[in-house]
Amino acid sequence: MKYLSVLVTLIFMLAVFAPNTYAKSTLSPLKSTSSPFDHPISPNSEASKLPKEFAPTHYPDVNQYIIQNQIKHSKVVKDSRMNTLPKLPYKYGTYQGIVIHEVGEDNSTLTQWVDRMYETYETAFVHAFVDNNEIHLTAPAEYYVWGAGKEANPYFYQIEVVRTYTFDDFAKSVNNQAWLAAYMLKQKNLTPTLADDNEGIGTIISHNAVGKYWGGTDHTDPIAYYAKWGYDMHQFFDLVNYHYNHMDAV
Numbered sequence: 001m002k003y004l005s006v007l008v009t010l011i012f013m014l015a016v017f018a019p020n021t022y023a024k025s026t027l028s029p030l031k032s033t034s035s036p037f038d039h040p041i042s043p044n045s046e047a048s049k050l051p052k053e054f055a056p057t058h059y060p061d062v063n064q065y066i067i068q069n070q071i072k073h074s075k076v077v078k079d080s081r082m083n084t085l086p087k088l089p090y091k092y093g094t095y096q097g098i099v100i101h102e103v104g105e106d107n108s109t110l111t112q113w114v115d116r117m118y119e120t121y122e123t124a125f126v127h128a129f130v131d132n133n134e135i136h137l138t139a140p141a142e143y144y145v146w147g148a149g150k151e152a153n154p155y156f157y158q159i160e161v162v163r164t165y166t167f168d169d170f171a172k173s174v175n176n177q178a179w180l181a182a183y184m185l186k187q188k189n190l191t192p193t194l195a196d197d198n199e200g201i202g203t204i205i206s207h208n209a210v211g212k213y214w215g216g217t218d219h220t221d222p223i224a225y226y227a228k229w230g231y232d233m234h235q236f237f238d239l240v241n242y243h244y245n246h247m248d249a250v
């Protein structure tokens, strides 16, 4: 499904952007610098024939952007359906860390993801979904969820970030994810440590690192999606620490 949606997106982008590029280069082949909106490269070069969206984009530093703009976490909403899910006791009574996910598909809103989760919970469900304006709790923290394979599930609280499409929205969504992760660690007096760098041992772990070190799953989120915005698990971990250190004891 993931590849299909990527393919559909690519075809769509080609269909939408290719005619413009073609029209521009045939109608004004000599006016390469006439408009401030034109690409600075000659219209006949290979690079200029690519739709703009394929060019490498350099974003500001996400964490600096969040801190400099004093972006606060969004409202926390508890879903009324959360107690209808299976009640699965953790291996050691409570969670030992947090699994970091991203949903893996474009074009669905947080509400759609959450509704879909309750419809298909027999396949998978997680503790929370976040986007740029909401932290939506979907399962009680007291029980484990099915989000990262049977090896790791009984040990972790699990948070999904929903895809967004502007840098500002991405920064806000990942800030919500990091804040909730820090908050959940603080609840249990767990110190943030990055399991991705320590063979899977630690309190913050990507779904990718679960697959690599724990097994039971072959997903690689959120690595590629984060990378799209110039972000990675080290930066995410720094942001969790930032919130953890600025959070009152609970």
Ligand SMILES: [Zn+2]
Binding pocket: 100, 101, 102, 147, 207, 219, 221
């Ligand atoms: Zn995942």
